[in-house]
Amino acid sequence: xxxxxxxxxxxxxxxxxxxxxxxxxxxxxxxxxxxxxxxxxxxxxxxxxxxxxxxxxxxxxxxxxxxxxxxxxxxxxxxxxxxxxxxxxxxxxxxxxxxxxxxxxxxxxxxxxxxxxxxxxxxxxxxxxxxxxxxxxxxxxxxxxxxxxxxxxxxxxxxxxxxxxxxxxxxxxxxxxxxxxxxxxxxxxxxxxxxxxxxxxxxxxxxxxxxxxxxxxxxxxxxxxxxxxxxxxxxxxxxxxxxxxxxxxxxxxxxxxxxxxxxxxxxxxxxxxxxxxxxxxxxxxxxxxxxxxxxxxxxxxxxxxxxxxxxxxxxxxxxxxxxxxxxxxxxxxxxxxxxxxxxxxxxxxxxxxxxxxxxxxxxxxxxxxxxxxxxxxxxxxxxxxxxxxxxxxxxxxxxxxxxxxxxxxxxxxxxxxxxxxxxxxxxxxxxxxxxxxxxxxxxxxxxxxxxxxxxxxxxxxxxxxxxxxxxxxxxxxxxxxxxxxxxxxxxxxxxxxxxxxxxxxxxxxxxxxxxxxxxxxxxxxxxxxxxxxxxxxxxxxxxxxxxxxxxxxxxxxxxxxxxxxxxxxxxxxxxxxxxxxxxxxxxxxxxxxxxxxxxxxxxxxxxxxxxxxxxxxxxxxxxxxxxxxxxxxxxxxxxxxxxxxxxxxxxxxxxxxxxxxxxxxxxxxxxxxxxxxxxxxxxxxxxxxxxxxxxxxxxxxxxxxxxxxxxxxxxxxxxxxxxxxxxxxxxxxxxxxxxxxxxxxxxxxxxxxxxxxxxxx
Amino acid sequence: xxxxxxxxxxxxxxxxxxxxxxxxxxxxxxxxxxxxxxxxxxxxxxxxxxxxxxxxxxxxxxxxxxxxxxxxxxxxxxxxxxxxxxxxxxxxxxxxxxxxxxxxxxxxxxxxxxxxxxxxxxxxxxxxxxxxxxxxxxxxxxxxxxxxxxxxxxxxxxxxxxxxxxxxxxxxx
Numbered sequence: 001x002x003x004x005x006x007x008x009x010x011x012x013x014x015x016x017x018x019x020x021x022x023x024x025x026x027x028x029x030x031x032x033x034x035x036x037x038x039x040x041x042x043x044x045x046x047x048x049x050x051x052x053x054x055x056x057x058x059x060x061x062x063x064x065x066x067x068x069x070x071x072x073x074x075x076x077x078x079x080x081x082x083x084x085x086x087x088x089x090x091x092x093x094x095x096x097x098x099x100x101x102x103x104x105x106x107x108x109x110x111x112x113x114x115x116x117x118x119x120x121x122x123x124x125x126x127x128x129x130x131x132x133x134x135x136x137x138x139x140x141x142x143x144x145x146x147x148x149x150x151x152x153x154x155x156x157x158x159x160x161x162x163x164x165x166x167x168x169x170x171x172x173x174x175x176x177x178x179x180x181x182x183x184x185x186x187x188x189x190x191x192x193x194x195x196x197x198x199x200x201x202x203x204x205x206x207x208x209x210x211x212x213x214x215x216x217x218x219x220x221x222x223x224x225x226x227x228x229x230x231x232x233x234x235x236x237x238x239x240x241x242x243x244x245x246x247x248x249x250x251x252x253x254x255x256x257x258x259x260x261x262x263x264x265x266x267x268x269x270x271x272x273x274x275x276x277x278x279x280x281x282x283x284x285x286x287x288x289x290x291x292x293x294x295x296x297x298x299x300x301x302x303x304x305x306x307x308x309x310x311x312x313x314x315x316x317x318x319x320x321x322x323x324x325x326x327x328x329x330x331x332x333x334x335x336x337x338x339x340x341x342x343x344x345x346x347x348x349x350x351x352x353x354x355x356x357x358x359x360x361x362x363x364x365x366x367x368x369x370x371x372x373x374x375x376x377x378x379x380x381x382x383x384x385x386x387x388x389x390x391x392x393x394x395x396x397x398x399x400x401x402x403x404x405x406x407x408x409x410x411x412x413x414x415x416x417x418x419x420x421x422x423x424x425x426x427x428x429x430x431x432x433x434x435x436x437x438x439x440x441x442x443x444x445x446x447x448x449x450x451x452x453x454x455x456x457x458x459x460x461x462x463x464x465x466x467x468x469x470x471x472x473x474x475x476x477x478x479x480x481x482x483x484x485x486x487x488x489x490x491x492x493x494x495x496x497x498x499x500x501x502x503x504x505x506x507x508x509x510x511x512x513x514x515x516x517x518x519x520x521x522x523x524x525x526x527x528x529x530x531x532x533x534x535x536x537x538x539x540x541x542x543x544x545x546x547x548x549x550x551x552x553x554x555x556x557x558x559x560x561x562x563x564x565x566x567x568x569x570x571x572x573x574x575x576x577x578x579x580x581x582x583x584x585x586x587x588x589x590x591x592x593x594x595x596x597x598x599x600x601x602x603x604x605x606x607x608x609x610x611x612x613x614x615x616x617x618x619x620x621x622x623x624x625x626x627x628x629x630x631x632x633x634x635x636x637x638x639x640x641x642x643x644x645x646x647x648x649x650x651x652x653x654x655x656x657x658x659x660x661x662x663x664x665x666x667x668x669x670x671x672x673x674x675x676x677x678x679x680x681x682x683x684x685x686x687x688x689x690x691x692x693x694x695x696x697x698x699x700x701x702x703x704x705x706x707x708x709x710x711x712x713x714x715x716x717x718x719x720x721x722x723x724x725x726x727x728x729x730x731x732x733x734x735x736x737x738x739x740x741x742x743x744x745x746x747x748x749x750x751x752x753x754x755x756x757x758x759x760x761x
Numbered sequence: 762x763x764x765x766x767x768x769x770x771x772x773x774x775x776x777x778x779x780x781x782x783x784x785x786x787x788x789x790x791x792x793x794x795x796x797x798x799x800x801x802x803x804x805x806x807x808x809x810x811x812x813x814x815x816x817x818x819x820x821x822x823x824x825x826x827x828x829x830x831x832x833x834x835x836x837x838x839x840x841x842x843x844x845x846x847x848x849x850x851x852x853x854x855x856x857x858x859x860x861x862x863x864x865x866x867x868x869x870x871x872x873x874x875x876x877x878x879x880x881x882x883x884x885x886x887x888x889x890x891x892x893x894x895x896x897x898x899x900x901x902x903x904x905x906x907x908x909x910x911x912x913x914x915x916x917x918x919x920x921x922x923x924x925x926x927x928x929x930x931x932x933x934x
Contacts, residue, residue: 033798692893
């Protein structure tokens with residue numbers, strides 16, 4: 001692997017990058033031909049199903065599977081005994097860390113069931129009906145234990161304890177008693193006390209958010225086939241086939257190269273498909289049954305047992321002078337991790353105040369286990385929760401000192417050279433440009449009527465790079481099969497093909513993108529962290545330059561001129577030396593490749609570094625119905641620095657989609673549990689994500705402040721759009737009603753109660 | 762329990778299959794006929810990913826039993842294009858980038874086609890309420906609504922209504 005430290009920012013005029021061609025996988029996806037996780041069938045395939053805990057917290061005394069095993073048509077039954085127990089070992093999965101000790105327990109409960117829906121056993125049978133009958137025959141002897149769902153209750157010394165070996169990391173000295181507090185993190189610098197003493201205005205508020213699910217429309221699904229000699233194939237919907245391979249091999253005690261994982265088309269992920277649930281179970285069942293096993297989660301299982309993001313309690317305090325300079329910022333974040341440690345409190349803490357240039361700042365975060373499904377990454381994991389609270393307080397401070405909220409942000413905006421609260425100095429970023437664009441937008445000066453309010457919020461997200469490979473296989477007719485290792489979750493085949501075509505100087509129609517399985521390429525980190533157009537883009541560009549190098553060599557051989565005399569211009573080798581002008585096209589060189597040295601393949605295996613943070617500012621107008629408390633989104637404008645929009649339509653799509661997910665988070669979505677820890681709304685009827693009639697058009701403004709570390713200036717755009725909406729909407733609802741809203745979701749009963757409370761004062 | 766024999770029509774072709782009585786039409790389409798373009802997102806009629814036409818009426822295939830298809834006409838996403846010619850809705854979805862992951866796309870296309878057959882000139886609000894039963898988590902619906910309106914205009918032979926200014930790109934040094 002080599003670091004791509006000099007990516008040679010492309011300075012020439014661009015022909016393809018920045019245009020809006022049709023996506024290469026388009027026809028398959030509008031005709032129903034595209035194969036998603038549940039769309040694959042194999043002969044003699046069995047159906048796998050999971051038995052799940054009905055209890056939020058229970059010790060598993062014993063599991064008797066004998067009756068299920070003897071049912072005719074049942075081919076395999078597994079429990080945790082069929083997976084490896086593993087020591088505690090943290091490794092990255094997207095922007096989160098996973099721990100194998102916890103992972104093996106999360107995919108199949110061992111000592112205890114830790115949330116309702118926690119898997120305790122699984123069966124494979126010849127059909128779904130028999131599989132369901134078999135589940136009913138499995139006898140689990142549970143000792144039901146007291147459970148805890150709320151972070152503040154879980155932090156109490158007498159709270160029910162989930163793990164008796166959890167001693168809080170990050171406090172000195174390490175506690176001698178176990179607790180539900182997995183970790184404490186702290187970031188910041190300066191002198192808070194001095195900062196607040198200089199402030200003319202101080203606002204301090206407490207906030208709460210509920211766990212919300214990524215809400216991908218495609219449930220988790222996979223098809224595993226393990227042969228008698230241990231060779232295994234797995235087809236599954238995932239954001240990272242190489243991550244699935246790594247996790248499953250570990251859980252099953254296999255070598256990674258024994259297992260070939262193919263990523264199906266993926267029906268949404270948003271971070272939630274960066275971990276494994278049923279995939280290792282399907283492999284274990286198939287290994288036992290020696291037949292292919294297909295498993296598909298129901299929507300209820302998705303909501304009960306796959307990862308939402310954290311619910312949280314947050315306290316934020318901000319002080320500012322009356323001329324609008326922030327003097328200090330302080331935040332306390334308490335995030336639910338679910339049943340196992342690993343909430344996104346650390347990234348949340350890192351980006352809480354990141355849009356601002358502060359002298360005195362502190363963020364303290366706690367990662368707390370509770371009897372809920374283990375959280376998974378969700379689009380900018382941790383950021384939206386912390387920044388919702390900070391952006392609400394920023395708005396209130398601006399109001400108190402009588403400054404326009406955009407003006408107040410501009411006076412404090414982080415820029416190139418600003419020291420981020422998490423340590424390093426920021427490179428070039430586009431927050432100021434998004435704020436200026438917001439202020440200049442017609443939306444910002446449009447009139448409002450009674451019961452309407454306008455809100456503004458900004459947002460920050462890091463973006464990541466990571467291990468990435470790509471291959472460009474030059475066909476004898478001059479077409480290019482482009483193999484990448486990152487699943488295409490929203491148009492990356494298009495953006496990556498465009499960069500390859502731009503580099504090679506050939507028409508886009510000759511690039512044929514393929515998402516390779518784990519046998520096709522070296523290790524690729526997953527599709528997440530807004531990294532695909534950035535990292536796979538860098539790899540594709542490097543592979544294309546490798547192809548060009550080889551083509552120049554072939555031309556120099558044919559012309560018998562020094563390599564230095566051959567340039568690559570617009571898809572042609574040109575002889576730059578003395579004598580007559582000569583030119584060979586890529587297709588001509590490809591046709592004769594067999595005679596000039598053999599097939600031509602361009603490869604890249606890189607560790608992409610230098611991802612650039614993407615910042616955004618959102619504007620929203622709402623109307624609040626004073627009789628019902630219903631909030632209607634009237635107008636929405638999302639403004640974001642993309643660095644460079646390779647395919648602007650798909651960049652807009654990310655901004656629009658993130659904004660609407662944020663609208664759901666702000667107004668509707670929440671997990672509702674009863675006092676036994678049972679989820680009361682495990683379906684799309686009651687866990688209500690925004691529908692088409694809930695929202696207006698989402699206007700977009702793409703700002704382009706190039707990331708100097710990418711050949712085309714790409715930053716990555718996927719995650720930032722979900723950061724500002726909750727703050728912007730809360731600010732808008734607060735302005736419409738005159739009541740400050742600090743708890744999400746702002747559902748009609750909550751809004752109505754707040755309005756009524758205000759009127760009765 | 763013995764399976765039932767069902768004779769039906771799928772995308773204009775006469776089809777026979779055996780199904781158990783608890784199998785839904787969606788199960789039959791996907792697992793017996795291998796027409797996997799109709800998707801299962803919820804199994805409870807909430808997401809619309811399995812939208813199909815049954816005797817000209819838009820239904821969720823997960824809420825219909827396989828045996829209920831007997832003697833009736835089923836149309837699915839697989840029957841939408843005409844040979845290699847995409848339906849105008851399919852074409853406009855591609856032109857407008859109205860899909861990201863694509864899992865909801867077949868159901869939305871079937872539902873949108875049903876709308877335009879009833880109402881060839883819908884307003885934005887009519888499109889939004891008609892599609893309110895089809896969940897999309899990726900797009901925020903903006904480009905979907907634009908694509909449906911543009912397809913409607915193309916099918917009427919009219920030029921598309923000018924869409925409200927929605928996207929701006931600004932370059933900074």
